[in-house]
Amino acid sequence: MVPNEMILKGNEVNTEKALKSKLISKRRHHTLPQWGTAWLVLFPALIFLTMFMLYPILNTFLSAFVQSYHYSDSAGSFAISQFIAGVLDGNETDMAFGLSNFKRAMGNGTFLRSIGNTAILVIIEVPLTITVSLLIATFLNSIKVLKGFYQSVFFLPYVTNTIALGLVFGIVFSNTEGGLANVLITKLGGKPINWLSWMADEHLGQAPATRFHQGIVIVLYALWNGLAFKILVFMAGLATIDSQYYNAAKIDGASNFTIWRRITLPLLSPQILYITITSFIGAFKMYTGVMAVYSNMNVTKPAYYFGGADGNDWVPVVGWIYSTLDGNRNNTGEASAASLILLGIIMVITAVQFAVSKKRVHY
Amino acid sequence: MAEHAMYFTDDKARRIYLTKKIISRVFVYLFLSIFALFLIAPFIMMIAGSFISADSFHKFTLNGDFSYLGFGTNELGEANWSFANYKQILSMNNANYNFPVYFLNTFIVAIISTTVTVVTSVLAGFAFARLEFKGKEALFAILLATMMIPGEMMVITNVITVDLLGWYNTFAALTLVHGVSVFYVFYLRQTFQQIPNELYLAAKVDGVSDLGYLWKVMVPIAMPTITTIIILSMMGAWNSYVWPNLVTDNTGWALNGNHSMKLVSNGLRDAFNANGLETGEAIKIAGSMVISTPLFIVFILFRKYIMRGVSRSGIKG
Numbered sequence: 184m185v186p187n188e189m190i191l192k193g194n195e196v197n198t199e200k201a202l203k204s205k206l207i208s209k210r211r212h213h214t215l216p217q218w219g220t221a222w223l224v225l226f227p228a229l230i231f232l233t234m235f236m237l238y239p240i241l242n243t244f245l246s247a248f249v250q251s252y253h254y255s256d257s258a259g260s261f262a263i264s265q266f267i268a269g270v271l272d273g274n275e276t277d278m279a280f281g282l283s284n285f286k287r288a289m290g291n292g293t294f295l296r297s298i299g300n301t302a303i304l305v306i307i308e309v310p311l312t313i314t315v316s317l318l319i320a321t322f323l324n325s326i327k328v329l330k331g332f333y334q335s336v337f338f339l340p341y342v343t344n345t346i347a348l349g350l351v352f353g354i355v356f357s358n359t360e361g362g363l364a365n366v367l368i369t370k371l372g373g374k375p376i377n378w379l380s381w382m383a384d385e386h387l388g389q390a391p392a393t394r395f396h397q398g399i400v401i402v403l404y405a406l407w408n409g410l411a412f413k414i415l416v417f418m419a420g421l422a423t424i425d426s427q428y429y430n431a432a433k434i435d436g437a438s439n440f441t442i443w444r445r446i447t448l449p450l451l452s453p454q455i456l457y458i459t460i461t462s463f464i465g466a467f468k469m470y471t472g473v474m475a476v477y478s479n480m481n482v483t484k485p486a487y488y489f490g491g492a493d494g495n496d497w498v499p500v501v502g503w504i505y506s507t508l509d510g511n512r513n514n515t516g517e518a519s520a521a522s523l524i525l526l527g528i529i530m531v532i533t534a535v536q537f538a539v540s541k542k543r544v545h546y
Numbered sequence: 547m548a549e550h551a552m553y554f555t556d557d558k559a560r561r562i563y564l565t566k567k568i569i570s571r572v573f574v575y576l577f578l579s580i581f582a583l584f585l586i587a588p589f590i591m592m593i594a595g596s597f598i599s600a601d602s603f604h605k606f607t608l609n610g611d612f613s614y615l616g617f618g619t620n621e622l623g624e625a626n627w628s629f630a631n632y633k634q635i636l637s638m639n640n641a642n643y644n645f646p647v648y649f650l651n652t653f654i655v656a657i658i659s660t661t662v663t664v665v666t667s668v669l670a671g672f673a674f675a676r677l678e679f680k681g682k683e684a685l686f687a688i689l690l691a692t693m694m695i696p697g698e699m700m701v702i703t704n705v706i707t708v709d710l711l712g713w714y715n716t717f718a719a720l721t722l723v724h725g726v727s728v729f730y731v732f733y734l735r736q737t738f739q740q741i742p743n744e745l746y747l748a749a750k751v752d753g754v755s756d757l758g759y760l761w762k763v764m765v766p767i768a769m770p771t772i773t774t775i776i777i778l779s780m781m782g783a784w785n786s787y788v789w790p791n792l793v794t795d796n797t798g799w800a801l802n803g804n805h806s807m808k809l810v811s812n813g814l815r816d817a818f819n820a821n822g823l824e825t826g827e828a829i830k831i832a833g834s835m836v837i838s839t840p841l842f843i844v845f846i847l848f849r850k851y852i853m854r855g856v857s858r859s860g861i862k863g
Contacts, residue, residue: 222673326574346787347834350814350815350834505792519699
């Protein structure tokens, strides 16, 4: 038994140690050891994690390389089990392991088109959204009157349903009923535009919507949808910048732009890097937003329609992956290969961003 | 600006400074207002459009007269607006379009998936924050790594797993597959770690078990974080589209003899498409409004929780 005085005399760490040793001796008889409790409370999370996250990552990775992956086979869904069964049975089709799924995906015109589409949307949307949200955050940070009101308005798009508001966007850019955009254009003296419809409108003398006009609507909706989160992060970053920097710069007579360029931007660079990386990743995985603006179309394949007569004018990579998978689940190998290609593109771009940012980001 | 007065040598310099300041203020407010209008216009269109008749909507488009969107009267002195669009969308009750079922499905999924996710995440967050066990660091690193893999890779295999388990068109597919959120585990771990160690030791002296400590001390202290997670998770279920689209269709369980496992977003998306309904645009807008209204109410009530959670996570639904 440790004398009480010793515990009291000792510093905090000793007290803790003494208490702990006392606890352990007390607990040993009637409660679970700590590691036991730990695995017990982790158990539910680990089951879900293993079944629906770790196993799928592994399986998708492998099924991209198993050449004739057919999950409904008796070998089960695990791609490697099909491979092993193929080896054991001497079934050459099942054990074929290679790049044929990648070749099939890369030989698919629609997939190549989806990569091009996604690249165009990423290159336009990411810089546009970041610039606008950075400006809004800076301006918002400089005002006092109505600041809370504007903050709520700018955050509002975040808490909306992408499909519901995409439908509204589709109607706003409709060339017939309810087309607010065309009403405004007409009022300003312009000619109404066929934004989204793949059908020519003889009554209005309109040709089918061009890819350019469809692209404008898609980018506008992405901008509308993407500002809120970026403004929120930039505002949080701006709030941490010490006002002493600004006071010092003002005393030195620096202009507002110089202050923004030399103080705000460098001190905000960690947030800018974070937003740039997450925006690039998010934009490469764009799917729901593109599909949502076409919600208003009367076409036959609702879930995978992306404009144009063939439904693929603006098909994004993820849209192609899901439509391939949903059309026939035996296309899994091809879809998996495509998802690995997407992962590769994302990883390369993220790595480049980290490399470029090393000299420019001030932590 | 009294504190600036001392910097100016004369009245003229001060006046120039003030003029510049006013001009920049005007510019700032103009810029913010233009973008605020851009962001809010679809909402105005949605709210106004959901109440007006198809006829008024048509006239608005033809004439470009905004008064048709307002809550006024028409040439005959009749009210320009009504709840007719809402009545129509909520009474749709046939084999393909059944909004009451979509609502019920979404409520059930939101409640079950939120309960499951919160329980698993609180328990796992507790283990990582407070308990010592072998393999803790390695397990944590694995969790961290899964956050970097695009969800699409998991979806591809999960679709197959759901098929093989016979979960297609079941609530299990919609709730259990996302039964744990790695982000919520991180968020809770961080919150739990801020609770002082002394409380744990004090509880131990009092003979409280680890789980008792979690339930009686940590959960109440971490309640703001847990509330944020509950709200974000509910909103996620309400807005989910991609996953339900892959694992549900218009069969499965039935209400009033109509089968559907679809959720609200899928229902809305599919209702006005393909073999969809021949309706005016006004009723589509009412459908969007019906789905958005619960989100607006949640936003008004829990704005602080939502904004705090979102600035930490960066995930949308």
